[in-house]
Amino acid sequence: MIKDSTASRGRAAMSELTIWTLDWVPEGPRGFVRDLRLRWACEEADLPYAIRTVRFDDRETNHLDRQPFGQVPFLDVGGLKMFESGAALLHLARSSDVLMPSDPAGEAETLQWTIAALNSVEMASVPWWFLTLSGDENNQMTGWLGQRLDHMERVLSETEWLAAGRFTVADLLMADVLRIPKVRAFGDRPATEAYVSRVTARPAFKKAYDDQICFFKAADEKRAEKA
Ligand SMILES: N[C@@H](CCC(=O)N[C@@H](CS)C(=O)NCC(=O)O)C(=O)O
Structure with missing residues (x-):
């Protein structure tokens, strides 16, 4: 069926x-x-x-x-x-x-990574970015954001997609948070770079x-x- x-x-x-x-x-x-x-x-x-x-x-x-x-x-x-x-x-x-699997495990993974994009990555990247607007790229939030991005780099070097083994709305949101040019220029994180390229290559x-x-x-x- x-x-x-x-x-x-x-x-x-x-x-x-x-x-x-x-x-x-x-x-x-x-x-x-x-x-x-x-x-x-x-x-x-x-x-x-x-x-x-x-x-x-x-x-x-x-x-x-x-x-x-x-x-x-x-x-x-x-x-x-x-x-x-x-x-x-x-x-x-x-x-x-297409955006979220309906099986409980796939849905739970999608929910957790969608919230992680907002509440663990964007909540560090946006205030950091605001502080850079006054010219200080090495501000009091730089270390904190760097840690978050390093954790994402480790995750993304081990997996192609964040949830359910395939593209979901969690990737849409995480890639949207990570594709901000200043955030991408911050440090050398090849797996993150490849991930953003992969997700944003979608038609x-x-x-x-x-x-x-x-x-x-x-x-x-x-x-x-x-x-
Ligand atoms: N947490 C909100 C943030 C929305 C947000 O920052 N929107 C920006 C545009 S991308 C905006 O409306 N800025 C104008 C303002 O804050 O007055 C969401 O994700 O919807």
């Missing part, structure tokens, strides 16, 4: 999906705005989605009713609204075996990345017309 992964989770097919992002960002963050995580997951799972936007120039005042921190992304699944990219990814993953990443770049380029044109 062919197992239907959607049915096996006791869920109906995914309702209409809308990913909310900013209507424009400067050059620097393009390709890294976290709506890319949700675009990428939808591409992997073959889930159609629409994009809607929050005004960059007014994000703190017109968006707090949807996202309590005034941030993006924000996901709407047929009226069910969710913020936090990790939560939204796991929600999408529950409807697609779904390329499509999501290119779509985000095109989206913000089109936004430049609209902005220039208004100016």
Whole structure:
């Protein structure tokens, strides 16, 4: 019998999906705005989605009713609204075996590594990155981040994928956290480098990345017309 992964989770097919992002960002963050995580997951799972936007120039005042921190992304699944990219990814993953296996062990591994990407790696890399903006790459968080990255290097030198022996949403998120250029330039970690290259070579990443770049380029044109 062919197992239907959607049915096996006791869920109906995914309702209409809308990913909310900013209507424009400067050059620097393009390709890294976290709506890319949700675009990428939808591409992997073959889930159609629409994009809607929050005004960059007014994000703190017109968006707090949807996202309590005034941030993006924000996901709407047929009226069910969710913020936090990790939560939204796991929600999408529950409807697609491509993103998360349905067997208990595979699902548990996927959950643990998805949370590890956010709570053990990104929670060190983002504050470190912020401190580097004032010019100090060797700041008080450097040793801590280095340890986390060394642990990931050891894991990634022993395994190709983080969970269930194949690509899952945990790899999507870990690779998205690790692909930040400054974080990758920090130390010599060949297994991590190979892992980021492997995961971001996936056609779904390329499509999501290119779509985000095109989206913000089109936004430049609209902005220039208004100016
Ligand atoms: N923990 C949040 C972080 C979201 C986040 O940092 N979003 C950025 C864009 S990638 C943002 O909206 N920045 C604008 C701001 O913080 O005002 C998540 O993963 O969804």
